[in-house]
Structures are given as C-alpha cells and as structure tokens.
Amino acid sequence: MKHLVVLTGAGMSAESGLKTFRDENGLWEGHDVMKVASPQGFASNPNLVLEFYNQRRRQLKTVQPNAAHKTLAKLENNFKVSIITQNVDDLHERAGSSNVTHLHGELFKARNIADETSVVHWEDDIILGTTDKNGIQLRPHIVWFGEDVPLFEKAISICQTADILLIIGTSLQVYPAASLMHYTAQNISKFYIDPKPSIASKENLTVIGKTATEGIKDFINEIR
Known part of the structure; x- marks a missing residue:
C-alpha cells in the first residue's frame, strides 16, 4: 500500500x-500576530491572548x-x-x-505554563486563574512564534x-x-x-x- x-x-x-486568521495585512482577527501568538505577547497581555484562543475554541465547536x-x-x-x-x-x-x-498544537488541548509536556484535553475557556491540578496556570497548547x-x-x-x-x-x-x-x-x-x-x-x-x-x-x- x-x-x-x-x-x-x-x-x-x-x-x-x-477563518484563516491572517489577512493581507498580516493581522490575525485584527491583532498583530506577535501580540496574540508569541510568548512575549502572552507575557505582556495574557488576558488578550487567552481570550483570542477562547474565541477560536468556541468557533471550532460550531463547525463541521x-x-x-x-x-x-x-x-x-x-x-x-x-x-x-x-x-x-x-x-x-x-x-x-x-x-x-x-x-x-491543538485548540482542544491545554498545558501549564511551566511544562510543555503537561498536555491535557481542554474544550472550555481559559482565563487567568484557570490552573491544572497542581495549581499552575494553564495556557493554550499552541506553538507560538519563537517557540x-x-x-x-x-x-x-x-x-x-x-x-x-x-x-x-x-x-x-x-x-x-x-x-x-x-x-x-x-x-x-x-x-x-x-x-x-x-x-x-x-x-x-x-x-x-x-x-x-x-x-x-x-x-x-x-x-x-
């Protein structure tokens, strides 16, 4: 075969x-890609980054x-x-x-911010304060630019x-x-x-x- x-x-x-996210101006959903898809963006404004992926996760549940x-x-x-x-x-x-x-990476997975191998299935929103069983903040299991x-x-x-x-x-x-x-x-x-x-x-x-x-x-x- x-x-x-x-x-x-x-x-x-x-x-x-x-959506394919990135438009002709290099923006993702109106955002500079580095602000929503980089470790620096997450460090600078974690709420923006987490909500960006929350929206992607919600949208994924509506399509086939x-x-x-x-x-x-x-x-x-x-x-x-x-x-x-x-x-x-x-x-x-x-x-x-x-x-x-x-x-x-995958939208329906998450990992904690300390260990890239700590991957779990996750379909809900992630906000600041959403942690794993050890109390460590979760982030999307997404490979960001620079990683x-x-x-x-x-x-x-x-x-x-x-x-x-x-x-x-x-x-x-x-x-x-x-x-x-x-x-x-x-x-x-x-x-x-x-x-x-x-x-x-x-x-x-x-x-x-x-x-x-x-x-x-x-x-x-x-x-x-």
Missing part, C-alpha cells in the same frame, strides 16, 4: 467556516469537517495516509482520519517515507512547516492545491489552483 503524506494549512478548513476532510479520511481505504497539519482544529480527526500530526516545533522531527521522518505528497491550503510561507516538502524523495509525485498557489507546476509537481473541496477531486482523478 502506497504511503500518501498530506500537508495541510488553513485553507483546508476555510470551507468549514474557520468539509468534503475535503472527509475525502482524505476515505483515502485510508486505498493508501497509508499520514496527515501533517499546521491547523490547530480537530476537523481531520472528526472526519475520520486516523493518523494526524499537529505541528502547531520550538516539537513534532517537526517526526514530520520529517514521515515525509521521508512518502510515495505521494499532497499539499492543501497552505501559502508555503510559514517555516519550518513550509520546508517539509523538501524532505520527500525527489522522484515522487507531488500535488499542491490552493486557490492562490504560491508556486507553479514543474517536474513531479502538479499545481491545482482550486479550493480544497474542488481541488481534491482533481487530485483523485490524477492518482486513479
């Missing part, structure tokens, strides 16, 4: 109603996986599928995908064993995630789905300039 590795970004979940999520899950019938996502939502899992690596990406080495290992690479809904501008495609074997088939692709088709790389739900149909036709 061939190994299909899928790299997904915010465009994967956009059609489910989740889209057709592209569901198609990837169904591909497990014919391929070994490994999904590496920059997304912090759980829509891949809810659609039925069984092997998902979250590079940038290490702890699952990056695992993601590299997955990419190195890919027979087919599919990239969906990412600008390929956020590193180190954007570098993962370069860890696959050069001769494998690679596909990139995005309505505003940042790169062009070339040898072994097919670019599909469509949304996730439409582009994945073209991808299925290509690999049949």
